[in-house]
Amino acid sequence: MPEIAVNSARFLEDLHRLRSFGAHGTGVVRPAFSQPDIASRQWLAIRMADAGLNPVFDPVGNLFGLPADDSACLLLGSHTDSQPEGGWLDGAFGVIAALEAARASIEAGGPPIAVVSFQDEEGRFGALTGSRVWSGALDLAEADRLTDTQGTSFADARAAMADLCARDFVRADRFLGYVEAHIEQGPVLDLSEDVIGVVEHIVGIRGLRVCFAGQQNHAGTTPMAMRKDAFQGLVAFAERINETLASIVTPATVWTIGHVELKPNAASIVPGLADFSVQWRDADEVRLDRMEEIIRQTAASVAEEYDLKCTHSDYLSVPPTAISGPLRQQLETSAEALAPQRWRRMPSGALHDANNVARLMPVAMLFVPSIGGVSHDFSEDTKEEDLLLGAQVLAQAVASGA
Amino acid sequence: MPEIAVNSARFLEDLHRLRSFGAHGTGVVRPAFSQPDIASRQWLAIRMADAGLNPVFDPVGNLFGLPADDSACLLLGSHTDSQPEGGWLDGAFGVIAALEAARASIEAGGPPIAVVSFQDEEGRFGALTGSRVWSGALDLAEADRLTDTQGTSFADARAAMADLCARDFVRADRFLGYVEAHIEQGPVLDLSEDVIGVVEHIVGIRGLRVCFAGQQNHAGTTPMAMRKDAFQGLVAFAERINETLASIVTPATVWTIGHVELKPNAASIVPGLADFSVQWRDADEVRLDRMEEIIRQTAASVAEEYDLKCTHSDYLSVPPTAISGPLRQQLETSAEALAPQRWRRMPSGALHDANNVARLMPVAMLFVPSIGGVSHDFSEDTKEEDLLLGAQVLAQAVASGA
Secondary structure, three states: OOOOEEEEEEEHHHHHHHHHEEEEEEEEEEOOOOOHHHHHHHHHHHHHOOOOOOEEEEOOOOEEEEEOOOEEEEEEEEOOOOOOEEEOOOHHHHHHHHHHHHHHHHHHHOOOOOEEOOOOOOOOOOOHHHHHHEEEEEEHHHHHEOOOOOOOOOHHHHHHHHOOOOOOOOOOEEEEEEEEEEEOOOOOHHHOOOOOEEEEEEEEOOOOOOOEEEEOOOOOOOOHHHHHOHHHHHHHHHHHHHHHHOOOOOOOOEEEEOEEEEEOOOOOOOOOEEEEEEEEEOOHHHHHHHHHHHHHHHHHHHHHHOOOEEEEEEEEEEOOOEOOOHHHHHHHHEEEEEHHOOOEEEEEEEOHHHHHHOOOOOOEEEEEOOOOOOOOOOOOOOOOOHHHHHHHHHHHHOOOOO | OOOOOOOOOHHHHHHHHHHHHOOOOOOEEEOOOOHHHHHHHHHHHHHHHOOOEEEEEEEOOOEEEEEEEOOOOEEEEOOOOOOOEEOOHHHHHHHHHHHHHHHHHHHOOOOEEEEEOOOOOOOOOOOOHHHHHHHHHOHHHHOOEEEHHHHOOOHHHHHEEEEHOOOOOOOOOOOEEEEEEOOOOOHHHHHOOOOOEEEEEEEEEEEEEEEEEEEEEOOOOOHHOOOOHHHHHHHHHHHHHHHHHOOOOOOOEEEEEEOOOEEEEOEEEEEEEEEEEEEEEEHHHHHHHHHHHHHHHHHHHHHHHHOEEEEEEHHHHHHHHEHHHHHHHHHHHHHHOOOOOEEEEEEEEOOOOHHOOOOOOOEEEEEEEHHHHHHOOOOOOOOHHHHHHHHHHHHHHHHOOO
16 A cells, blocks of 8 residues: 655645635635536646646536546545535535646556546535536436526536536546545534544435414414314424434434424414424435424424324435445545544435445445534634545545555 | 383384495495595494584594583493404494484483594504594504504594584583493404303403524424424423413403414424414403413523523503492393393403593493304404394483483
């Protein structure tokens, strides 16, 4: 295995240069296909070429940096588009760490490494659009009909960079696997003071939108016993799923009621309607099923008890993604060598491009800490030493696979 | 006591004529100071004059029909303005029943009776604006600065009927008391199949707006144990006040969480803020106090337990209104004579002009059933026989006070 060393100054300089596209205070405003996004991708293509990689934009704006020969290689990367108003490291860290790993490997005579920045991970047109199309999870014609909140279609948006893009997609069969480095976007590493997270699995997500319909009534003239209060149904539902789920979950399982709309939503009116989301995540498909059963049964029994009508809509289901054992082992060996006993195995609770890429090849992921667990916010940040360590762990792990 | 009999045909004809102003399907669109409201008041003034009463518009558009001489008399009435899109009986029933009682009493040689239609009971400019100003609860100059949702001031709105209005308010000291007949606007009579409700007390209202502030977080990457979920705080609060209040309330006590705003209110984000209303009503000021103590203590203890910040704003307090014993006795005697064992004592859970008038004189109220408990809706209705019975009970009750 070759000794591989990232060039810290070059890595940090590129990371800060990428931040300058769409810079806004400490964060960035660089949504997919915006002028700063396209400009940053053009700059990144040049940096890939500088590193001896062949830059290729695919038809949806995913930017690949490919080793000159056609030999099999690992693919490393993430995304460079940002939330509408986002942090500077979400996606960007993984792309620049990938570029640095590729450069460091070339310099050390290590294995060839390909680099990618997927397009629209942050979901101007849904979520993870670029990797969804590339992986075949989403048909291009279907993607083209997606629209953003302003009504612009994906087809019109990608036309803005059509002159940069190849007609064909990059073939996936040359890639041995995909490794994505990313900021954690949660509090676990920050609070545990571990500096590297090696992802054990990417959780699956289920979501249900539930509507309880009762009877809108005057809050003064309707006795408690005669009410069909949709909000009280929601309260009972929320309380009971907390109780029932507690006995079947792990400490990593999460469930959330994040969206609630009452109608008519007035202080003096008994709510006639409560429309709300329930979302749950776990790495185990069987547990996701069991949770779903509890959630659906609880909604039905609460509705019956409170004399409400219960309807569901907008069902969401993303299966858990398996992590490649060998790739994960390489990351763990590298983490233990560079940060002995300061790394941990952990789930990824968020979706990443790796979810889609897993349709095509083995995947693995590496996390660095998010200060205060903050992400999707201008104030998102990670200690410089942790960013450097993450890039080094990634580079050493992939070099060891040669 | 003179035998008094309402003229059913005349009563129903006037009630339907009033419905024709701003008629819309089965309901009415006749908000305060709208063209249909002013036109209906002009018509009502003529009907008062036809009945031998002296019609007087006061400076805010309250219309009084005063007996010709200055002798002391009872005042009967309600309001003729409607909700922006309202039912045909809310207010209108009480005003036409009052007019009919006054006419029937004159015809039977009974006591003189004054009639009133208050202005803006339905709250284009707040709530019960006409009776609030007349009773002295609200200063005219202050009322003039109130605005509707379109930004029109009360001063500008009342200018539209200024040419009809007297410069001075009607003196209250000639009135022996105020009796208001009204549709129940709730389900109690309809479900019990009683046809008359004699109001025992008008409840007091307290309201509090509470805000729980936690930590907005990613719903995938934030473990349950590390969350500060403001919505979960609301659930615990709602559940605990239900439990704790249950032991200190009566079947007539009500409490409502009718308004809830989460932020950012997205399915994939742990709610950082929950802003909600709590409103409670009871006839007993001591019980209102005790409920308030429980509500405030529960909010504080839930906030502490869930690591949330708790703030309050927009405190509302309307004291319970006492009902006159003698006037209520007259209504009960009349109800028992005309509908033996088919009437009941009950609280008024809603505010009425009687709340304000109680500042000036003894008050009492009479309810007729609302079909299905529905009000503030075009479909609001009451059986014709119940409307007639209500008018007759009112007329006989006030005649018996002579």
